[in-house]
Amino acid sequence: MLLNMVLVKISLLSKIFTCLLVLMSILLLYTLFARKPINEQTLNVQISLFSLLKTAIIAAEEGGRYVVSARNNFKIDSKGKTKEGAEDTVTTADFLSHCAMLNVFKTAFADLTVVSEEKTAACENGNVRHESSPWETSVGPVKDRYVSREDVMVWIDPLDATQEYTEKLYEYVTTMACVAVKGRPILGVVHYPFSRTTSWAWVGNVLSPDLRPAEGRLEMQKTKIIVSRSHSGPIKEALAKSMRNFELIVAAGAGFKALKVAKGEVDAYLHATAIKKWDTCAGNAVLDALGGRMTTKHNFTIDYADASDAVNTDGLVATLKNHESFLGKF
Known part of the structure; x- marks a missing residue:
């Protein structure tokens, strides 16, 4: 009699253990296949401003390389007239730079909102080059800050001073990237493609060397x-x-x-x-x-x-x- 009771309990425990194994297996399969893959894009609702600044610098410089390479082989079009009556010029270099800069941001942060001057270009994702940047040598230790991804808006100008670009007045030409958080501009990058110089700033944190305030600057007479x-x-x-x-x-x-x-x-x-x-x-x-x-x-x-x-x-x-x-x- 006692032996039968023991056997019944063992059988009951075995069934319970089997049920638990089945439930755990179902839960594991759900975790692996039903949920989204675990990666930076889906789980990281906080985004690093340090990473965004580095990406913005790379994007501006990458766009600038296309601006320079197209200087002798571009087509000119017009978006119409400005309110002042000036021609609103656009070139193929604008679109090349736009796609290059957009690809840099989308490669690093696929779901960021990027607002660009040029919106009509159909861009294919390409390989992002990364040559040496002023960032690599001029920035010291930086205390990172994380912000909510939904608060971030990126603004890019793939070719500022397009009209002057067509006139070969290259000293005015820049490519620019900016990161705003809750509408406030926090990271700014201005790159001069033809002199290969880049100025950048992170509000409340760090500046590129050329922007560090000079001591004893003389007051202007006029x-x-x-x-x-x-x-x-x-x-x-x-x-x-x-x-x-x-x-x-x-x-x-x-x-x-x-x-x-x-x-x-x-x-x-x-x-x-x-x-x-x-x-x-x-x-x-x-x-x-x-x-x-x-x-x-x-x-x-x-x-x-x-x-x-x-x-x-x-x-x-x-x-x-x-x-x-x-x-x-x-």
């Missing part, structure tokens, strides 16, 4: 103001009425002009008419990192959180200091 070569609007006449003892510098490329301010070579970059946010985002980040400011001409902060809102229609004031003194001048 107030130097830089304005657009092709989109100046009525700004020259307005400044002549509102300011004295100033020098007006006419130049192309929003990136070029923003860096002139960042390096202390001019006092202000002023723009009276509408301007696209991919033109200003990188320069905005650089100036913020240096303690400067970039706002609309009515002193409103420029927001970079909405890809569908790509145009700032309220002009621009960019400075390293004395920002308020340039408001209301035009």
Whole structure:
């Protein structure tokens, strides 16, 4: 009798153990096949700003290589006229750089939102080259910061100063990448393809060597103001009425002009008419990192959180200091 009871218990335990094995097997199969693969793209809802900055530098430099390689073999087209009546030029170099930069970002972070000046190019994923970068030698220890992926918006300008590119005025030409977090520009990269130099900044963290503030910089005798070569609007006449003892510098490329301010070579970059946010985002980040400011001409902060809102229609004031003194001048 006792032996029969023991056998019954053993049989019951065996069935329970078998059921547990079956349940565990089902759970394991579900984990392996029903769920998404475990990888950085699906599980990492936090994203490294250090990785984003390095990617932005590589992207700007990669786009710049295509800009240089196409300089003697490109086609020119037009997107139409600007509000000022100037031709809005686009070239095959713009699209080549766009695809190169987009591929760099999408290779590193497949699901990031990237807003570009050029949207019509059909880009195929290609191999991403990575030649030596200023990043590799000039950055020291950096304390990383992680942000929510859904708060990140990338803005790229594959070829700033396209008109000047067609005229071989290469000193104005840049490729730019910018990372905004919750609408605020945090990482900015401005690359000069023809001189192979790159300026970059991470707000509150680190700057490229060329942007580190110079000690004992001399004050300028005249107030130097830089304005657009092709989109100046009525700004020259307005400044002549509102300011004295100033020098007006006419130049192309929003990136070029923003860096002139960042390096202390001019006092202000002023723009009276509408301007696209991919033109200003990188320069905005650089100036913020240096303690400067970039706002609309009515002193409103420029927001970079909405890809569908790509145009700032309220002009621009960019400075390293004395920002308020340039408001209301035009």
